[in-house]
Amino acid sequence: MKRKIIILFFLIFFLHGRAETKDYQRLISLKPNLTEILFALGVGDHVVGVTTYCKHPPEALKISKIGGYSNPSLEKILLLKPDLVVMIPDSTSPQLEASIRKAGIATLVLKTNSLEDVYESIEKLGEKIQKGERAQKLVREMKHNMCVSSRESASGGDVAISRVNSGDCFASLAMTKKGILVIQRSPLIVVGSGTFLSDLLKFAGIENIAGGSKLAYPRFSMEQLIANSPDVIFDMDTAPDPDFWEKYTSLPAVKNNSVYFLDPDLFVPGPRLPKALKNLHEASLH
Amino acid sequence: MKPLSIKKWTFTLVALKILTLSVFLLSLSLGGKLIWPFGTLSPEDHNILWISRLPRVFLALMTGYALGTSGTAFQGLLQNSLADPYILGVSSGAALGSILGLAFHLPFEMIPVLSFASAFGAMILVYTLASKNKQVTPHTLLLTGVILNAFLFAFILLLNGLVSFEQSQKIIFLLMGNIGTESFDKLLLVTAFVFVGSLFLTREGYALNLLSSGAESAAASGIDVPRHRKRIFFFASLMIGAVVPLAGLVGFIGLFVPHITRFIFGPDHRLVIPASGWIGAMVLMLCDTLARSALIWTSYQTELPVGAITPLLGAPFFLFLLKRGLK
Numbered sequence: 267m268k269r270k271i272i273i274l275f276f277l278i279f280f281l282h283g284r285a286e287t288k289d290y291q292r293l294i295s296l297k298p299n300l301t302e303i304l305f306a307l308g309v310g311d312h313v314v315g316v317t318t319y320c321k322h323p324p325e326a327l328k329i330s331k332i333g334g335y336s337n338p339s340l341e342k343i344l345l346l347k348p349d350l351v352v353m354i355p356d357s358t359s360p361q362l363e364a365s366i367r368k369a370g371i372a373t374l375v376l377k378t379n380s381l382e383d384v385y386e387s388i389e390k391l392g393e394k395i396q397k398g399e400r401a402q403k404l405v406r407e408m409k410h411n412m413c414v415s416s417r418e419s420a421s422g423g424d425v426a427i428s429r430v431n432s433g434d435c436f437a438s439l440a441m442t443k444k445g446i447l448v449i450q451r452s453p454l455i456v457v458g459s460g461t462f463l464s465d466l467l468k469f470a471g472i473e474n475i476a477g478g479s480k481l482a483y484p485r486f487s488m489e490q491l492i493a494n495s496p497d498v499i500f501d502m503d504t505a506p507d508p509d510f511w512e513k514y515t516s517l518p519a520v521k522n523n524s525v526y527f528l529d530p531d532l533f534v535p536g537p538r539l540p541k542a543l544k545n546l547h548e549a550s551l552h
Numbered sequence: 553m554k555p556l557s558i559k560k561w562t563f564t565l566v567a568l569k570i571l572t573l574s575v576f577l578l579s580l581s582l583g584g585k586l587i588w589p590f591g592t593l594s595p596e597d598h599n600i601l602w603i604s605r606l607p608r609v610f611l612a613l614m615t616g617y618a619l620g621t622s623g624t625a626f627q628g629l630l631q632n633s634l635a636d637p638y639i640l641g642v643s644s645g646a647a648l649g650s651i652l653g654l655a656f657h658l659p660f661e662m663i664p665v666l667s668f669a670s671a672f673g674a675m676i677l678v679y680t681l682a683s684k685n686k687q688v689t690p691h692t693l694l695l696t697g698v699i700l701n702a703f704l705f706a707f708i709l710l711l712n713g714l715v716s717f718e719q720s721q722k723i724i725f726l727l728m729g730n731i732g733t734e735s736f737d738k739l740l741l742v743t744a745f746v747f748v749g750s751l752f753l754t755r756e757g758y759a760l761n762l763l764s765s766g767a768e769s770a771a772a773s774g775i776d777v778p779r780h781r782k783r784i785f786f787f788a789s790l791m792i793g794a795v796v797p798l799a800g801l802v803g804f805i806g807l808f809v810p811h812i813t814r815f816i817f818g819p820d821h822r823l824v825i826p827a828s829g830w831i832g833a834m835v836l837m838l839c840d841t842l843a844r845s846a847l848i849w850t851s852y853q854t855e856l857p858v859g860a861i862t863p864l865l866g867a868p869f870f871l872f873l874l875k876r877g878l879k
Binding site for chain 2: 319334335337450452453458476478479481484485486487488489490492493495503513514515516517
């Protein structure tokens with residue numbers, strides 16, 4: 267019995283591990299960042315369905331919409347007759363994935379929480395759609411550009427890179443400033459830990475004052491933010507409002523004029539992350 | 553009913569106000585960090601206390617007052633111990649109004665007005681639909697409230713589906729019941745609404761005493777029942793309409809605070825109406841202090857919405873009262 271189970275496990279892993287690759291012709295993306303990755307891999311003209319939130323690259327705007335960010339329509343997906351649907355693991359994905367598979371359509375679930383996830387997912391997706399080399403090249407470029415961005419800022423004197431591996435940019439950075447990345451001001455939601463955004467902060471040499479939270483995007487206490495005196499505040503709320511921060515006169519970030527409003531559309535876990543990091547650097551080193 | 557002397561009335565309310573002030577100061581000092589408001593403060597503590605915490609505690613006070621008072625008014629007027637703005641659909645009416653305002657990007661000054669109008673509309677609607685031959689049975693009223701709630705929620709969910717992702721986040725927090733740091737001009741507007749509402753509702757105390765023993769006997773005592781009913785609906789909706797756009801749907805306060813208040817002070821509405829406001833204010837300030845500080849020092853480092861606290865305390869308490877056979 268035990269042996270049977272072991273064999274069964276092996277079989278499952280074996281079958282699971284052997285990703286079927288194919289020249290997929292009709293692709294659907296269920297998240298904006300996946301749409302961007304598909305375009306970056308050069309298969310944009312095979313994408314037949316995206317979400318209403320997929321606005322980058324601009325070509326994506328012309329593609330049929332399958333629903334919003336968290337409420338894709340299964341019917342619309344099936345109507346578009348895709349041969350591969352890419353998605354991320356979230357609350358609706360297990361059920362949705364099962365339904366799509368039942369309809370005989372291939373699916374690929376890609377994790378894009380952290381920076382490492384993004385790299386891995388790009389490579390996995392590339393392999394799946396037979397664009398493996400292009401994917402590896404894209405990841406190499408991204409890593410390189412992240413590195414360049416960090417090095418440039420290092421020469422600005424604020425961040426020190428102690429070690430740079432060949433190709434791979436492993437930067438052990440000196441955290442010189444305390445900061446916070448605000449997703450939404452009211453109620454206050456910030457970047458916690460284990461996300462690509464917390465990774466970006468690290469690359470920018472900023473110690474995240476909400477980094478101690480186990481949650482990815484905690485609803486943070488304004489009182490705790492004040493008590494931790496951030497030197498720099500990145501505000502990604504869709505409606506920039508300088509007056510909101512001005513009233514907290516004790517904040518070093520306010521005193522030093524270091525509250526920056528960032529464009530949330532750029533901070534998407536996809537190919538534009540090096541650009542996003544550059545944006546973060548430029549803001550904090552101006 | 554025992555006669556209420558001016559002395560008892562004044563004494564009780566002054567005592568309650570002093571108590572509320574103490575709870576206010578307590579809530580102001582408690583939180584992620586203990587800060588005593590009367591010491592010399594570091595700039596950080598000054599910011600935490602006066603800019604972040606003060607508006608929030610104040611909003612809790614106003615919201616608690618509005619919910620407590622209007623709950624008492626509804627329970628007395630409708631002779632129904634389960635009537636509360638949340639259950640009757642008045643709060644949902646107010647929420648629909650605020651969400652409409654949010655969806656159409658109206659300036660904030662307009663939102664409480666819209667919220668009040670739709671709360672009042674919901675109140676009139678639920679009452680009209682539930683009354684049969686000028687009689688409202690408790691059963692029909694509650695069921696009508698449940699149905700109206702569902703109906704209003706359908707519109708709220710429709711709007712939620714149409715607005716942007718960020719607005720949808722705001723709507724969700726509104727539906728959860730959430731006390732946050734709001735700007736002083738918004739709070740001033742809310743205070744004005746609540747103040748006017750409480751003033752007039754307190755004036756209805758005598759009428760409520762008569763109404764709570766039945767519309768017929770009230771009419772026999774010579775008061776104009778429909779007029780008083782409309783007034784009470786109007787001013788209670790005014791208060792609910794003012795607090796819901798900021799605090800959202802905070803449940804249970806309007807249900808159990810009137811019970812506690814009557815339990816302590818007896819049934820006389822001239823006293824219970826303002827008293828339930830102050831007790832509601834104290835309860836909600838304490839609930840929000842808990843919401844503010846409960847999870848801060850855990851590894852989650854996060855805050856809870858107050859809507860997660862009020863039923864946690866309110867539901868068991870209410871069941872306890874029910875078990876003890878309180879009407």
